Amino acid sequence: MKYVVRKILTMILTLLAVTFFVFLSFHVISGDPATSMLGTEATPQKVAALREELGLNDPVFVQYGRWAAGLLHGDMGTSYSYRMPVTGMVANKIPVTITLTLMAFVLMVVISIPLGIYTAKHEGGVVDRIIYIINQIIMAIPPFFSGILITLIFGRIFKLFTPGGYVSYEKDFAGFIGYLFFPAVAIALPKAAMAVKLLRSSVIKEAKLDYVRTAYSRGNRTNDVLYKHVLKNALIPVVTFLGMALADMIAGSIIIEQVFSIPGLGRILLTSISNRDYPVVMAVIVCIAVLVLVVNMAVDLIYGLIDPRITAE
């Protein structure tokens, strides 16, 4: 329990630090929300008046404090561009990004674990070599490009899905999952390729250890040894990787959302930065940071489950 409490405290501190630095960065880049809102109608007087109205002339700490206080009350402010409450704007995009990332993660696990084990068992075989080459190719292709390729091949040629035809989860849940399938593949592939490599080398290394030889010489069957003993130990570095990969996938989904026209957190983050719509940017960053931190915490907890050696002091 103390372990969990400490982790949560660390999480909160990290969140504060991240959001503060993001907040600070707004004051360094050129362009400001008032000018952005007024566009080509901007005149120095109008801009000054608007800045005063939005409270932009206060010192950085005061503005940050105001925002943080609002956040604790569940109020993420009002969007400068849309004039709508930010909470409403962002809330219905979170499930989209979470679903996309989760689907990608599941696909990654489903592809990489069986493949990793298989290629480790048949090390040096034909299949192993072919998978190795395919892996290298996939790892070299950036997700953006593989997204476009997938759209071309499965969307336009095989017509398995309609490019740009995103279905909202509120309208049709099955269609929603269906549309997200290919984007999830695009995100999952490069990570799956890396996971296969990692698992394969981890299993091979583990299988050469003494206790494994002992187990064989005691008469245990190969497969039993593999799954009951070797795999559990070999999975530890892979779990670390999966944790990092999941965090990375949240970032990757931002790029993929552009290719597949998915209205998740990614798109609104990019346009809000462009428009200097700070309240929205802060809200999205908080969401993403929380997701990543929660994932990392989950990974730490899973360690405790897999390996009894890793327990908190």
Added chain:
Amino acid sequence: MKKRSFKAVLLLFVLTTLTIALGGCSGDKKGDISSRITIGIPQDLEDSLDPHKMVTAGTREVLFNIFEGLVKVTSDGDFVPAVASSYEETEGGKVYTFTLRDNVKFHDGSTVTAEDVKFSLDKCADTSAGEPLVAAFSNIDSINILDDKTVQVVLKEADTEFLAYMTTAIIPASNADPDTNPIGTGPYKFVSRSPQENFVMERFDDYWGEPAHIKDVTLKICANADTIVMDLEGGSIDMFARVTSTQAAELSDNFNVLEGTMNLVQALYLNNAEAPFDNEKVRQALCYAIDPQEIMMMVSDGKGTEVGSSMFPSFGKYFMPELNDTYNTDIEKAKELLKEAGFEDGFSFTITVPSNYQPHIDTAQVLKEEFKKIGVDAQIQLIEWDSWVSDVYQNRQFQSTLVGVDASNITGSAMLQRFTSDNAKNFINYSNADYDTAFEKAISSTNDDEKTTYYKECERILSETAANVYIQDLPEFVALNKKYTGYEFYPLYIQDIAKIRLADE
């Protein structure tokens, strides 16, 4: 975990996922098209939905369908009565009297009253926060309700072009939330929006005029230029205005590509207050160096219309095609002028281009090559749109910039006013006494022919003093699925969705 059960679970999971995925996989396909259309737009309406406060052209062109003023613009550039049924201009353009049309309804069901008209106009003329929301309204002396069907606008100084500003939207005085809840009198009413996803409108059945053809309109935000063709072909959008000529060429026979003009003046705008562009000879040299035909060939396959001053062809009566010949391409003359100005060995300067406008980026690159011929080295600097608005447009921190400037209404002054010496929007720092005089004469003139003559004089001065290096009015390509027809081009940034209808109606 037992090996066998682990494998079984895994297999079951994979099969389930695949089934769901491939089953639901088709995406949002076209169902019954009988009365809906999905139009792609390149960016969201990241603006207030209050028609008096919106600033981006993208917002304006969509909200045209939701709001109307006392008069309305037609695709020919004329004005027709809208919320007003008739109007009268008296005292040489100093007094405008409008008779309200009977029974015009707002989208919330209430009827438009003279109070609503006065409310809307007063709001735009209000100077308590500095400048009025509609700049031209600073000329309004008073807005009077003569009776519940008549509203009169009295100006401080006569202005025969003032009617053009009466396209200002009429909104209900009772709407407490105009920023996010747009209520107007137009053929379409606002239904809902999801930021960065879509903007949904529906036909307003109580519209006073000819009702719109298509009932459900969804504006889908297509943020990624690379996927527009795929989205069109795949059927998730039926129309996209402003595709590039490359994208137009990629479209199949399922689409009509309609060609119009963008209605803007694309030019290399020069900061007249900064060296070397404070020297007229240098500016003229650059004008002689460029070849607009070559630019149009490279940037848009030869389409586009050359312009010689700050006016584009759709403003029929003001446009002067002869100004295109003020500076015919003449490399020798250009070099001579540079020599006279003291730059015999050429010079180096920066062209700032907003990074979100591909045609301007392409044009800048052609210019760079053309300027090399006269020994001038142009460095292209790409900046974000917001940085452009604050650094270039507001703070005037630039040497030259390549953009397109459009007009927000159909008046001569819309394009020309900014070049008067003390105008707040004079971002090129142009200052010419003859120009100021000519412009002053233009706006104070109440005779239409005389006005036109003075406006043309202004254009001539801009051209002869080479205020900017004028290039073209860009072509606009609208991709429309052949299932639909009826698209009309306007001389302003407008998308008139009410006119679009199914092709087999």
